[in-house]
Amino acid sequence: QVQLQESGPGLVKPSETLSLACTFSGGSIESSYWTWIRQPPGKGLEWIGYIYYDGNTKYYPSLRSRVTISLDMSKDQFSLRMSSVTAADTAVYYCARAPAHGSGTYFSQWGQGTLVTVSS
Amino acid sequence: QSVLTQPPSVSGAPGQRVTIYCTGSSSNIGAGYNVHWYQQLPGTSPKLLIYGNNIRPSGVPDRFSGSQSGTSASLAVTGLQAEDEAEYHCQSFDRSLNVWVFGGGTKLTVL
Numbered sequence: 001q002v003q004l005q006e007s008g009p010g011l012v013k014p015s016e017t018l019s020l021a022c023t024f025s026g027g028s029i030e031s032s033y034w035t036w037i038r039q040p041p042g043k044g045l046e047w048i049g050y051i052y053y054d055g056n057t058k059y060y061p062s063l064r065s066r067v068t069i070s071l072d073m074s075k076d077q078f079s080l081r082m083s084s085v086t087a088a089d090t091a092v093y094y095c096a097r098a099p100a101h102g103s104g105t106y107f108s109q110w111g112q113g114t115l116v117t118v119s120s
Numbered sequence: 121q122s123v124l125t126q127p128p129s130v131s132g133a134p135g136q137r138v139t140i141y142c143t144g145s146s147s148n149i150g151a152g153y154n155v156h157w158y159q160q161l162p163g164t165s166p167k168l169l170i171y172g173n174n175i176r177p178s179g180v181p182d183r184f185s186g187s188q189s190g191t192s193a194s195l196a197v198t199g200l201q202a203e204d205e206a207e208y209h210c211q212s213f214d215r216s217l218n219v220w221v222f223g224g225g226t227k228l229t230v231l
Contacts, residue, residue, distance in 0.1 A: 044122050044224035103213040106156035110165040
């Protein structure tokens with residue numbers, strides 16, 4: 001059973017860079033899309049992007065210019081960096097695993113989530 | 121504004137049946153992409169409830185069922201129990217945006 005755990009600062013200043021890490025265990029790196037999803041307070045879920053084991057990434061179009069997802073296989077960890085944050089980026093950030101089944105895939109395992117607040 | 125549309129809330133008495141609808145368009149559900157459902161209990165992360173329109177992962181009670189028709193999908197919960205009170209989210213793929221998309225979530229209240 002795959003387990004995921006997010007880590008990182010809970011408070012980021014406006015215009016700075018949000019950095020989160022997700023440590024995973026129990027799953028196959030090669031058969032998964034390692035994914036970030038967020039949920040602003042009181043709102044629905046928003047897919048941010050994923051990284052595949054070969055380094056290929058895919059991002060939500062409106063976030064693409066500010067987001068980078070990277071993978072460190074030696075640490076069983078993948079990371080999210082989001083630059084130039086504003087209050088609109090305040091959300092609970094989840095890391096998740098999706099089976100690498102193409103467009104029809106789903107998010108089978110989730111981390112517990114971490115609240116990131118953007119405020120000065 | 122979510123790409124997939126869900127009602128903000130539904131409710132039902134214990135033992136009753138409720139249905140949550142998820143409405144999309146010809147670029148997502150209507151294009152034949154699978155719909156998946158997640159249950160988010162208060163204060164917890166989402167949990168996969170239904171995948172591939174109507175498949176329950178191991179451990180999910182058969183009181184939960186999913187279906188899809190045209191540009192919409194639905195999640196039915198029969199024999200409502202107090203423990204079913206949660207937020208439910210639908211998810212699919214949108215070929216115009218070329219990304220995975222979610223509904224805005226539906227709060228199920230057990231009266």
